[in-house]
Amino acid sequence: MLKHLFKEITRRPMGVACLVILAVLYLGTVFSQFLAPYLPTDQDLTSAYHPPTRIVLEDWRPHVQVYEQVDPAAARYEPIEGETAPIKFFAAGEEYRFWGFIPAQMRLFQVEEPHRIYLLGSDGTGRDVFSRLLYGAQVSLSIGFIGICITMTLGFLVGGIAGYFGGRTDFLAMRLVEFIIAVPSLYLLIALRGALAEHFEPEQMYLVIVIILSLIGWAGAARIIRGMALSLRQRPFVLAAEVMGQSSLRILFRHFLPNLASYLLVAATLSIPAYILAEAALSFLGLGIQEPGTSWGLMLQQAQELKVFTLNLWWLLTPGAAIFITVITFNMLGDVLRDIVDPRQQMVKR
């Protein structure tokens, strides 16, 4: 079935475009340690709010332009004519642990110290925005997947059981769902975050947020799955399985799950952007990831200052663009998937 889906997606240009963009984003995330020239915490206090460095060709090899600070009060930098530093590809640099356990030194590109390369400029303490964007993606892009894994599992279990058994089980499960839907989520998040912040390291806060988000989020999915399960239960093949004495759990996983898979897939794709946005919103409000961690929301929060506009530090807003692209892509992919699964509601022309 997955093979069929994949084939269908590749037949639509929109689907291909989405897959390519997502593949680029996620590969960038997975290999961020190799792709980023610096660690997200590497500072250079002498080049705060540095604009993106220009890349020039010298002897047919790329070099970075060297800049000097002309006015520290306005964070103004001017290129020094004729002074450049060569970009070294696949060279060894400061040691790091790839994926946390493989010791490695190689990086895709870097520049000899003391010069620095800023593809997307630097922030207030001279940290490379491009590197931080890549490392921040680890949080911002994985949060959706972890989130939907929890919500879809819970949603399927609770919804499926309620729909299949019906009666009192159904009643209890649905009242629980209603209870959770009735909880004002933003206030709950703020309260939980306030209560838990003292007990978790900033790095763990990330997991705490995902778990809080998904524990609130599964209820909606459970409702829809319950409805679908109710109608499935009346279908002859389920009745047949029951007559043959299959266990309830087996029916749930062997007969319900494959029939609900297409819905789950579309719903999951469409709800990933919600998690990405929720993380961004929480970090923006100061409730999410905190320094020294990094995420797109946190980077945006750090850019919500007047000077970003008055001094035109546009590169600090690139995390916003990244969030925008990711969310749009996931939504489009979700639409394409829905067209394949349910052609009656076609949105995108083939």
Add this chain to the structure above:
Amino acid sequence: MVFKFFIPTSLAHFLAAILLFFALASCKGDIPPLDREEHDLPRDAEISRSEPGKYGGVLVTAESQQPRTFNPLVAEDAYSSEAIGRFLNGLTTYHPIKEKVVPELALSWDISKDKRAITMELRRGVRWSDGEPFTADDVIFTFKALFDQRYPNRYMGQYTIAGEAIEFEKLDRYTVRFKTARPYSPFLYVIGFIGILPRHVHFDAFERGELLQQWSMRTAMHAPRELVGTGPFRVRSFRPGQRIVYEPNPHYWRVDSQGQRLPYVDYLITRYVQDRNTETVLFASGQIDAAAITPGDVVGVRKNASLHDYTVHHRGPATGIRFLWFNQKPGESQAGTAYVEPHKLEWFTSRKFRQAILHGFNREGLIQSVYFGRAQLLHSIISPANERWHNPDVPRYHYDPDRALELLRQDGFEPDQDGHLVDKKGNQVSFQVYASEGDDITPQILSTFRENMRDLGITVRIRYLDFGTLVARVSRHFEYEGAMMGFTGGADPSGGRAIYLSSGRLHLWNPEQEEPQTDWEARIDELVYASEETFDLDKRVSYVHQMQEVFSEELPLLYLVTPYAYVGLKNRWQNVRIPSMGSVIWNIDELYLGPEK
């Protein structure tokens, strides 16, 4: 005219234009004309030396916090105190330009030979804003109220000298005498802190035991005329979350040289806005008359200076201090756990360790990056803004990682083969620093600190808490290793007593000690007491200088940097004199509107 603003020359103008649009949309019409009542001038009216001006004009400021009360006995925060100061006067006040104490409701004073009795003559003929006469009874009533056990307030401790409350008595209708248990040189300065309350308004409530319920936010909202004072203004209306409007007090006791009663402005309005950024945007788009500007915004705000005819003034170093410190409190909490683990307490109580940490902190780099070069290193517990009391010759700790490592080695620390710093007993050096959230510069300072400490082999973890939780942790539970905070500065060091004295409530690293625990803390106590007992200014300064030397040598507080303060003010206001410390519109009663350009 308005359309001029809608040509977005840059993003900033565009945003300003959007804001302006909403501001115009929310305007409700013209300003109501002010009816200036004519009353006789008091006999002892003070004649302002400033240039005489003309009546009229509205001065608008913005604030991100609003007053929580209008009762001086209840007020704890700066915003309430500022609002109260608009309509109440003290006996004395500190003149930020002359840099000395000047009379307010007191006309003159006389200090006895033994320096313990101060006789004050009050201004005659002064009337409260409701027309009742002001007399010595009001002064006596105010001091009686603040020493009344039914009404706990912050002045009680301030006016308790050498363990005994100040004594006060009425000699005649316009004379009061104060007595202190020991000679106390900052007396004239601190006696001006409390605004004198009208006895005729509050006497009944005082007798009933309800004084602290008087003059709440509700009073200001529903019956602003009941806020009776002697100050330059009275409250006209108060809308929480929106604005407070003041109008001139028709009985104010200051006049200009032409006999016109001050203040000149028709209305003084403070708008309540969401945050600092909003205030800056409002100022940069010409909607408010004055605003404090942070170092990072100076260049951006100056771009609009000619468009909206304002100037951004440089005021020199800020008056407050910011610092990091380590918990040095020995002992255990009620739960039986040590406040600080014993081996860490040993590090934190070591002077060389603290000095090494400050040497290893790249504060110079912070100035260059985070503060856009508009700050200077802080070396002393009194900010360089306070020129009279600041000691420029204290030990300094520049960024010098080699020196830091050398000091750590002398103290028995050594880096191990992985680069981690370990102490004599083999413990890896790591600690946690708490800071308050909600400020954009703090995370930048602390992430730099963390990187710098990593270079020394020290692991620093940083936790952000909300301000209230942070204060509770460092001042009540004492369960922390390090923290970062700041204090606002006052003109006279007697305001910093609670920090300096080992028995002080704000002696952060080890507060409220029964006996000074270290020799240097005992030395500081001695110097503080000595400075409060001598009336010779040079001697006082020398004691305070010595105290700062001890602080900078021992470093219980690791000072950060002092940013330069900037303030924006519209050019149309005349008689503006910008002091190095305190509010810019401190002489609000003398400001008048010059000709429109």
